[in-house]
Amino acid sequence: MRDRIPDEIDEALWDEACRRADALREFLRRNPDGATAANVSGLAAGMNVSQATAYRLIKLFRVGGTVLSLVDRKRGRPVGHRTLDEKREEIVSKTIKKFYLKRTRPTISQLVRDVQTNCISVGLKPPHRRTIVARVKDIDLQKRANRRGEQKIVKATTAVPGSFEVSRPLAVVQIDHTKADIFVVDEETRQPIGRPWLTLAMDVCSRMVTGFYLTMEAPSHLSTSMCLLHSVFDKSAWLREREITESWPVAGLPDMVHVDNGADFRSRAFKRGCQDAGIAIEWRPPGEPRFGGHIERLIGTQMGRLHLLPGTTFSNEQELGAYDSKRHAALTLRELERYIALDIVGAYHQSIHSSLGRPPIAVWREHEGEIPLRLPQDRMRFWLTFLPEQERTLMPDGIHLFKLRYWSPALSADVGRSDRRLLVKYDPRDMARIFVRRPSGNFVEARYADVTLPSITLHEALTARRTLRAKGRREVDTRAIVRTAVAQRELVEAATNKTAAARRGKASSKSKVDDRGLGSLRGVDSSKPVPFVEDTD
Structure with missing residues (x-):
């Protein structure tokens, strides 16, 4: 129950409580060792309350000893009193936990429908909307907001008793x-x-x-x-x-x-x-x-x-x-x-x-x-430590990175000497130079192989490449590709048919020649020599 303070009490209630406190103080002073029923009955008559109420007030005043302890409480159900039966209380509690306290943040109306559906499905009378809302409000506001992902409420209900401050810059x-x-x-x-x-x-x-x-x-x-x-x-x-x-x-x-x-x-x-x-x-x-x-x-x-x-x-x-x-x-x-x-x-x-x-x-x-100005002892190493990196193979014409070509005279001695890929560091804000770790372990700076190129960012380089590809795709004549492909297909089919026809014709001619040769020899015993006949013409 919420604690009350005197300033919050209604004037009439406070005056009545003061009158009772005066009567009780006098009663307890006269009866320090206890009072008889007759004494309590007289007190009740003087305060215009029942004897049972007089006993209750004596007990309250002995425990509290203040006027506030005698102020009449509001009639009705005590705060926190619940009238739902155990089964429906359990359904409401489980539904709130399972359905309502989610980051999808369902509304109260959706919760009410879900609770009512769950109760009806097991043959119980659904609780009133006010009852369900009261159960939701019983949950700590910050806990409820945390479970539902309501960050504004979480922030508003989070105590910040102090502020974070430091005494000097760069601390x-x-x-x-x-x-x-x-x-x-x-x-x-x-x-x-x-x-x-x-x-x-x-x-x-x-x-x-x-x-x-x-x-x-x-x-x-x-x-x-x-x-x-x-x-x-x-x-x-x-x-x-x-x-x-x-x-x-x-x-x-x-x-x-x-x-x-x-x-x-x-x-x-x-x-x-x-x-x-x-x-x-x-x-x-x-x-x-x-x-x-x-x-x-x-x-x-x-x-x-x-x-x-x-x-x-x-x-x-x-x-x-x-x-x-x-x-x-x-x-x-x-x-x-x-x-x-x-x-x-x-x-x-x-x-x-x-x-x-x-x-x-x-x-x-x-x-x-x-300010104790601290700068990196080895500025280049600190710089390289935080730069992004990739591995590349050293080609005879230099290092290729993001479709850009880089060269340094210091790399000449390493060309063709090793198959190992080299670590390459680059600054995405300035792609005019990169840093290549040679097989010996030290880094050398390499710049554009084409020294006329301006410095650009990595984003600009990648965007330009995408733009070039898109332009190339737009310049492609798809109909021309299809037309030439069909023409190529027809050419291949025609050539195949011609070749097949020619080969069939050649095979047919050869067969006829073979047949004529065999016909002139029919009826002749080839095992006997043919006599020579001199031509008399």
């Missing part, structure tokens, strides 16, 4: 992925190609974005590694390539990264790379989304800014309405990447953060002198 960096709320278009055709994935890294202390990676591929070890590489290294050259003049001073190895339990964050390559660089990894506890609250809020902020762009999908169908995202899509992946970078170094870093009360870049600058 903890959080990384997470999200599918961007916008369609992008192809570089050449300007046709929509889908929604990209954004991987973001954020410093918990200053709330500065430490790095990001945008790709059309689903989250993987690759996207996580590329985001971490962008986070660790100086971004000056990267900004210049994108014609961004604002500064982005964040660089250095974090002490710890906070990530969720996705397979990409659990990959052996990611774990080994972090261990090698002295970066601790802390995985988010299952079912505890608040442990990644900082990065999730940042992602929400970034997605909100994308809703202003052509091709946005907004956050939900209600906001989207009749807007055709694909038809309005206008930005390429490269253009969207530059837009996000501009927004980060401009609007986000320079605006007052609600939790800090200051711009993130101001907090970073304040602590910049205190």
Whole structure:
């Protein structure tokens, strides 16, 4: 039963309880060693209640000793009282557990129908809808929401007694992925190609974005590694390539990264790379989304800014309405990447953060002198550790990767010397160069064999190849193929028939010659010599 407090009690009930408390205190003072039935009868008459009620009030006051203990309870069934019989209670309970507490989230009306059907099927009277709803409400709200996958309710009912804060920048960096709320278009055709994935890294202390990676591929070890590489290294050259003049001073190895339990964050390559660089990894506890609250809020902020762009999908169908995202899509992946970078170094870093009360870049600058800047001792090895890899055979004309050909003079000494496939590392953001591990064990940089080619991303390379194939398929004249195939078939059939006829004719002629020769010799004894007859003509 829910505990009550004096301030919640009705005025009349409270006054009556006070009157009874005064009478009982006086009664117990006069009868410290117990009271006779006559004494209790006199008390009951004075309080205008029955003798049984007087005994009950004496007992309540002795136990509670307060006015509140004497307040009349609401008439009716006690809270928690159940009127259904045991069999129907069991049916309701099992149906709720088996049918209602599912991630398909059936409605109350569907539950009521299912309970009623189950009761009728065994010859029992179905309980009223109110009774079934009451049983559902008896289940703890958070437990119910967890079982039904109602994450908003889970989040709203989860206590967060404290906040996660750190004392200096780069002590903890959080990384997470999200599918961007916008369609992008192809570089050449300007046709929509889908929604990209954004991987973001954020410093918990200053709330500065430490790095990001945008790709059309689903989250993987690759996207996580590329985001971490962008986070660790100086971004000056990267900004210049994108014609961004604002500064982005964040660089250095974090002490710890906070990530969720996705397979990409659990990959052996990611774990080994972090261990090698002295970066601790802390995985988010299952079912505890608040442990990644900082990065999730940042992602929400970034997605909100994308809703202003052509091709946005907004956050939900209600906001989207009749807007055709694909038809309005206008930005390429490269253009969207530059837009996000501009927004980060401009609007986000320079605006007052609600939790800090200051711009993130101001907090970073304040602590910049205190940050023990840790950079990888071997920058190239750290870089190569997190780059994706494939194995390729060294051909006389170089290394072939994604239909691109690479060459380095350093590979000349290895051509034809070994049948072993070589490990090739590549940066999907810049396919102008790759890194090849020679049989001796050291890596060498190889560049385009055709030095006139511009730098492109892996996505651009793959898209161009798909586009070329599609163009080739469109250029194919299927009718011409069919016409020539039919003509070839007819030619073969005609040639076969001619050859067969010729062979039959030759065989027939030979048979006739043989028959004429045999006819001139009929009746002649071939065992006797034929006499020579001199021609007298």
